[in-house]
Amino acid sequence: MDVNRVVTLDQFIVERQSHFPYGKGDLTRLLSDIAVAGKIVNREINQAGLVDILGEAGELNVQGESVKKLDLYANEQFIAAFKAGGEISGVVSEEDEFLTPLNTGLSKDGQYVITMDPLDGSSNIDVNVSVGTIFSIYRRVTKHGDVQLEDFLQKGTEQVAAGYLIYGSSTMLVYTTGRGVNGFTLDPTLGEFCLSHPEMKYPEDGTTYSINEGNYSHFPNGVKKYIKYCQERDPATNRPYGSRYIGSLVADFHRNMINGGIYIYPNTETNPNGKLRLLYECNPLAFIAEQAGGVATDGKNRIMEIEPTKIHMRVPYFAGSKNMIKVAHDFMEEFPEE
Ligand code: AHG
Numbered sequence: 001m002d003v004n005r006v007v008t009l010d011q012f013i014v015e016r017q018s019h020f021p022y023g024k025g026d027l028t029r030l031l032s033d034i035a036v037a038g039k040i041v042n043r044e045i046n047q048a049g050l051v052d053i054l055g056e057a058g059e060l061n062v063q064g065e066s067v068k069k070l071d072l073y074a075n076e077q078f079i080a081a082f083k084a085g086g087e088i089s090g091v092v093s094e095e096d097e098f099l100t101p102l103n104t105g106l107s108k109d110g111q112y113v114i115t116m117d118p119l120d121g122s123s124n125i126d127v128n129v130s131v132g133t134i135f136s137i138y139r140r141v142t143k144h145g146d147v148q149l150e151d152f153l154q155k156g157t158e159q160v161a162a163g164y165l166i167y168g169s170s171t172m173l174v175y176t177t178g179r180g181v182n183g184f185t186l187d188p189t190l191g192e193f194c195l196s197h198p199e200m201k202y203p204e205d206g207t208t209y210s211i212n213e214g215n216y217s218h219f220p221n222g223v224k225k226y227i228k229y230c231q232e233r234d235p236a237t238n239r240p241y242g243s244r245y246i247g248s249l250v251a252d253f254h255r256n257m258i259n260g261g262i263y264i265y266p267n268t269e270t271n272p273n274g275k276l277r278l279l280y281e282c283n284p285l286a287f288i289a290e291q292a293g294g295v296a297t298d299g300k301n302r303i304m305e306i307e308p309t310k311i312h313m314r315v316p317y318f319a320g321s322k323n324m325i326k327v328a329h330d331f332m333e334e335f336p337e338e
């Protein structure tokens with residue numbers, strides 16, 4: 001890459017357009033819409049600390065508008081962007097119990113559907129810790145009229161694009177259309193996402209494990225044994241590994257993809273199917289992980305091959321460096337539940 005040339009997201013997309021599986025610029029516009037909504041959400045998140053000055057949720061802000069919880073605000077911003085763009089015919093969002101058909105009655109039906117977690121890690125907003133937005137894009141299966149459940153209950157292998165925004169010490173947009181993963185950092189002075197992490201690669205090994213260890217006594221046997229393995233001293237394999245857990249999936253995932261590591265949210269007694277959602281947390285990040293050379297499973301099977309049965313279904317989640325996942329799988333197999 002020419003270090004002196006700043007490549008904005010829009011320029012990058014236009015240059016790469018011929019690689020998109022369905023061409024014609026639809027996906028180009030769609031990713032631009034996501035970037036614009038992301039900038040608006042980012043602006044709001046940056047002001048979250050001013051909530052005492054600007055008003056609490058349910059109150060009126062200084063402009064006399066009612067103040068929304070940020071996850072609802074983000075949900076509305078993204079849906080508004082998709083409505084205006086016209087490429088999306090329906091949305092499944094963590095914030096909405098049912099699917100939302102869009103642009104009904106237009107002569108041209110949008111050819112894509114989207115699943116999203118508009119604000120991931122929202123409990124971290126109050127303490128100024130990184131949060132994110134996660135999304136997956138699919139071709140719709142039904143051809144006309146309102147979108148149906150079957151448009152969303154597609155396996156992760158059918159994704160045509162997926163990505164996330166991370167609102168952190170910098171704001172980034174990371175996405176894939178199935179030809180590698182590229183990351184863009186928002187330059188606040190330009191107001192543009194600029195290519196900063198071309199062709200991101202998930203290191204094959206790592207020395208970080210990320211899991212909510214407070215749930216330890218409720219973990220499956222294999223996970224317990226794997227954690228103990230991570231904590232043992234063995235200089236040849238750089239153990240003990242470091243433990244890092246932010247509690248924002250996007251942030252934990254992003255760190256592990258850059259530095260190498262493993263993220264696990266297993267099934268527990270309170271969450272017998274795990275906590276994370278297949279359609280808008282696990283699948284999009286699985287697509288990104290695989291495109292960067294990493295792996296994502298439920299502890300045994302590839303996440304992207306799981307057949308979804310409900311839009312909000314949960315699955316146990318293991319995402320990480322190839323060799324770390326392999327060892328974790330070995331433990332899962334060797335120490336099954338009694
Ligand atoms: P969300 O804020 O979208 O509801 O997601 C929270 C998720 C995920 O971001 C995070 O990794 C996980 O919940 C944390 O759960 P625990 O607090 O149980 O560790």
Ligand code: MN
Nearest residue numbers: 117119120121
């Ligand atoms: Mn989430």
Ligand code: MN
Nearest residue numbers: 094117119120
């Ligand atoms: Mn959320």
